[in-house]
Amino acid sequence: MISLLIVDDHPVVRDGLRGMFGADPRFEVVGEAADGAAAITAGEQLRPDVILMDLRMPGTDGVTAIKELAKRGVPARILVLTTYDTDSDVLPAIEAGATGYLLKEAPREELFRAVEAAAQGQAVLSPTVATRLMGQLRQPAADPLSEREVEVLQLIAKGATNRRAAEQLFISQATVKTHLLHVYAKLGVNDRAAAVAAGFAQGYLTLEG
Secondary structure (H helix, E strand, O other), X not given: OEEEEXXXXXXXXXXXXXXXXXXXXXXXXXEEEOOHHHHHHHHHHHOOOEEEEOOOOOOOOHHHHHHHHXXXXXXXXXXXXXXXXXXXXXXXXXXHOOOEEXXXXXXXXXXXXXXXXXXXXXXXXXXXXXXXXXXXXXXXXXXXXXXXXXXXXXXXXXXXXXXXXXXXXXXXXXXXXXXXXXXXXXXXOOOHHHXXXXXXXXXXXXXXX
């Protein structure tokens, strides 16, 4: 029997996963956590075989929790289960030490197989995530930012919101968000502050600019 810890900030999702896995004799749900900090504590105390980890949660996020669990020597395999498959979500999670990455839309049997595989230390990736990772491997190591991506980064560095950046560049907020996701992926970061820091380090931003 594989012991599971379920980590998600939505009670409905946790209840659904507990019911699904709890009804199958191959699995035992030993605990739940609503954020990354609680996941770290529960992971240390419960020592589950597999942790189902959401990524975007209030407070301590999933990637931070994955890193901290590894740092503390918690042996659990971590299977990311999330709604998001953007480069800025996938790559940091895999680099942090996640054994696998699945989307919440995955069918029940696929989830069961993924947990069993993860418990054995096998890498598990949804098809879309695998495609993204292969795409990253095929890209040059230092994929430069486009002119528009640099413009967005410069505005963010000056404290502009997505809405303000959209107004200044005469584009939609959705387009600004898309450019930001590309910036995050190319710079290997997952938030605005890290993007700005990387922008200065790589010469895209200057103190004069």
